[in-house]
Amino acid sequence: MAPVRILLGLLTLGLLAACAPRALTPEARLLSAEVRGLEISQEPALLLGLRVEFHNPNPFPLPLSTFGTRLRVGEVAMPLDLTLPPGRKEEVLLVRLTPGEALATARALLSREGVEVALEGATLGQHLTFFRTRLSFPLEPPRVRRAGVNFFLENPNPIPLRVEGNLVLLGQSFRVQVDLPARGEGRLQVTGFRPGLERGSGRLELTLEVPGFFRQSLVLPL
Secondary structure, eight states, X not given: OHXXXXXXXXXXXXXXXXXXXXXXXXXXXXXXXXXXXXXXSSSXXXXXXXXXXXXXXXXXXXXXXXXXXXXXXXXXXXXXXOEEOSEEEEEXXXXXXXXXXXXXXXXXXXXXXXXXXXXXXXXXXXEEEEEEEEEOOOOOOOEEEEETTEEEEEOOSSSOEEEEEEEEETXXXXXXXXXXXXXXXXXXXXXXXXXXXXXXXXXXXXXXXXXXXXXXXXXXXX
16 A cells, blocks of 8 residues: 555645646846946956846745846856845846956946846746846046146046046146046146146146056046
8 A cells, every 4th residue: 555655645746736836937127237336455346236126926935046047247147146025126236347257348348338238047948038238337537627736637437547647738748647536536746847837738648547457548638
């Protein structure tokens, strides 16, 4: 009789599994995105934040790993280990882009070219795309402010910048440099500058550096 009981038990489990409701596919949409700053440690990292709204149509918690869900930002793919409660929920997904693993992606993100961002998965052998878009956060040039013999640069970007170059006034060139905080201001350190020259017109020939990622040249009129 024992083998019969085992067989009946297996049949019962099979019937229960067949009758169990299949999990409905969740939904997701990108609400906003922003560059959250530059992390300076042993290796610098550009921090990208994505605000995503998820919708779980099931009456039970749903692990996204069930669908092999991953966030793709350019060349970077990141599996999502989230469990969604029933209904709607917002999450901020943080992505670290480092020069060693994602240099091309970080450079494209900070240019007009931009990068493709997608949330993907799979179910029953079929590919899922929850959303796909393109993000671009091109660097804005610093703004120049003159106050007497002092020259100030304002950084409108959410990441710090290292600035160096030349101040050209009345045919003379002076070496300048400054480290600008994110969304902050710094006074240019001018080597060899003499009072009296501040009344002349000229220009700043600068190189902007995002430490660890890239350098960009620009000219700012005074």
